[in-house]
Amino acid sequence: MVFSGCAPARSPAPTASPTPSLSPAEAAAAVRVSVTLKDRSLAATSAVADFGIKQGIRMVRVRILDDLEIQVQIASDTTITLAGPPVVCLVGPFSAPDDAGLADRCWGDPDLRALVAAQLSTDATGHPMLQAGHPIAVDAVLHRGARRCDYPPGRWVLEVALGPVGVATTAHANPVDLPPVKFDITPTTDQPLTLLKVLDTRYCGLAATVYLTQGEPPIRP
Numbered sequence: 001m002v003f004s005g006c007a008p009a010r011s012p013a014p015t016a017s018p019t020p021s022l023s024p025a026e027a028a029a030a031v032r033v034s035v036t037l038k039d040r041s042l043a044a045t046s047a048v049a050d051f052g053i054k055q056g057i058r059m060v061r062v063r064i065l066d067d068l069e070i071q072v073q074i075a076s077d078t079t080i081t082l083a084g085p086p087v088v089c090l091v092g093p094f095s096a097p098d099d100a101g102l103a104d105r106c107w108g109d110p111d112l113r114a115l116v117a118a119q120l121s122t123d124a125t126g127h128p129m130l131q132a133g134h135p136i137a138v139d140a141v142l143h144r145g146a147r148r149c150d151y152p153p154g155r156w157v158l159e160v161a162l163g164p165v166g167v168a169t170t171a172h173a174n175p176v177d178l179p180p181v182k183f184d185i186t187p188t189t190d191q192p193l194t195l196l197k198v199l200d201t202r203y204c205g206l207a208a209t210v211y212l213t214q215g216e217p218p219i220r221p
Contacts, residue, residue: 163176
């Protein structure tokens with residue numbers, strides 16, 4: 001399935017030229033981001049769940065995303081020069097990295113930002129560019145890794161921020177946030193899941209909500 005952050009845009013002009021002084025609003029309007037979900041696999045872990053005064057706090061087993069195969073496409077109607085590569089972040093449901101002792105709420109290894117940066121063209125001075133009429137498509141197989149947040153299946157979000165837009169004195173100092181792209185990773189599975197040790201995971205979702213809505217996952221013996 002393909003998920004897009006904004007409505008389809010007009011066909012790009014074939015003679016578009018670099019516009020380093022493009023305003024943040026113009027840049028956000030010109031760029032389209034989409035996600036194609038190809039495959040996913042799940043695991044399970046135990047997490048602390050707060051069920052309120054009546055039921056209290058206890059450990060429960062929850063599903064987490066283990067592997068993800070996606071394609072991310074970024075297209076622009078206008079050639080845009082950037083001071084640096086876009087910031088790209090995959091975030092799972094009920095993001096609360098503090099609960100896992102983390103500051104970074106992004107998911108996935110390798111870092112999706114680096115994969116996107118590798119696909120960008122550059123101008124004569126080496127600055128990354130989004131070229132009109134030349135979308136970049138990143139086919140990525142990502143794993144949960146050993147350092148970042150673990151999240152359950154459900155409603156995920158791809159966040160992309162450009163910028164800063166421009167490379168000279170006209171550059172805008174702040175990144176340009178594009179509309180987030182939401183997509184669903186289904187929790188259903190007919191196969192028992194591998195139960196990972198708590199110390200090997202960093203659960204960043206609301207375990208009680210996930211447990212109540214998705215139920216307890218079947219575990220491999």
